[in-house]
Amino acid sequence: xxxxxxxxxxxxxxxxxxxxxxxxxxxxxxxxxxxxxxxxxxxxxxxxxxxxxxxxxxxxxxxxxxxxxxxxxxxxxxxxxxxxxxxxxxxxxxxxxxxxxxxxxxxxxxxxxxxxxxxxxxxxxxxxxxxxxxxxxxxxxxxxxxxxxxxxxxxxxxxxxxxxxxxxxxxxxxxxxxxxxxxxxxxxxxxxxxxxxxxxxxxxxxxxxxxxxxxxxxxxxxxxxxxxxxxxxxxxxxxxxxxxxxxxxxxxxxxxxxxxxxxxxxxxxxxxxxxxx
Numbered sequence: 001x002x003x004x005x006x007x008x009x010x011x012x013x014x015x016x017x018x019x020x021x022x023x024x025x026x027x028x029x030x031x032x033x034x035x036x037x038x039x040x041x042x043x044x045x046x047x048x049x050x051x052x053x054x055x056x057x058x059x060x061x062x063x064x065x066x067x068x069x070x071x072x073x074x075x076x077x078x079x080x081x082x083x084x085x086x087x088x089x090x091x092x093x094x095x096x097x098x099x100x101x102x103x104x105x106x107x108x109x110x111x112x113x114x115x116x117x118x119x120x121x122x123x124x125x126x127x128x129x130x131x132x133x134x135x136x137x138x139x140x141x142x143x144x145x146x147x148x149x150x151x152x153x154x155x156x157x158x159x160x161x162x163x164x165x166x167x168x169x170x171x172x173x174x175x176x177x178x179x180x181x182x183x184x185x186x187x188x189x190x191x192x193x194x195x196x197x198x199x200x201x202x203x204x205x206x207x208x209x210x211x212x213x214x215x216x217x218x219x220x221x222x223x224x225x226x227x228x229x230x231x232x233x234x235x236x237x238x239x240x241x242x243x244x245x246x247x248x249x250x251x252x253x254x255x256x257x258x259x260x261x262x263x264x265x266x267x268x269x270x271x272x273x274x275x276x277x
Contacts, residue, residue, distance in 0.1 A: 006077030007086055010057060016049030018262055019141040022162065025269055026145020029154040029276050037101050041148035044098045044109055045141050051090035052116040058083040059120050063184045104147045112137055125186040127193065131170035139163040157221065158272065161212045162265075168205030169261045171198055172245065176254035199245055210238050213268060216275070226275025230268065237264040 023045040027038030058080055061073045072078045078086075091113055098109035115133055123130040139159035146155035174181065174188040175198050182191050190198040213234060217227040241257050249257075
């Protein structure tokens, strides 16, 4: 029982809920009504995220002893061998399920696994390249929904918005993880360029996110309600985060702001759902 709880925590399903919802959103804007395939794709997204979390935590045991000592592996709830086996099992299951959708869905899933494997192994400790990788994979979640539904075209603009937003959030997370990353000589935007430069990059990306979220309205892709929700429910949160990411912010405060940005994306999802024609 203890191991099962530990594996569930290792998978961190709640951290992948945004990706799962993005896949469903991709199926929704596709407008084909192929909900069985979309639901299967959403499950695949959940499994891909869970396997990536397991693999990432397996490799980051020493860093997490500093940054997140309460996590499963540093606390001893799950052994490293169990974490590695869990990663392999989730990966295989997700590929099998993706094969039942269609070939493009299988290829996207396979590509995502390869990229996430390399990301945790090599790319995470890089300046921006690792952050760009996470942004790319995040944008593929909504495309997977469109592929599963059989109409991928409407998802490309939304994928671009997700990529910009996630890239900004990833840079913010390097600020929150600065101490642990520095102790393990991880080369991130914050540890290599400094906190000030990382904050500036985050400011630019957050402002870019606010702008690209308005592009669908400017292109008249969605109904006016989309713009209303973005202006009232999404952009004020981005403005709040910009103000709070100050030089004196603690790691805990920055982590909370990162989570707030994640929830803000869910409000944006609602805007897309209500605004889609």
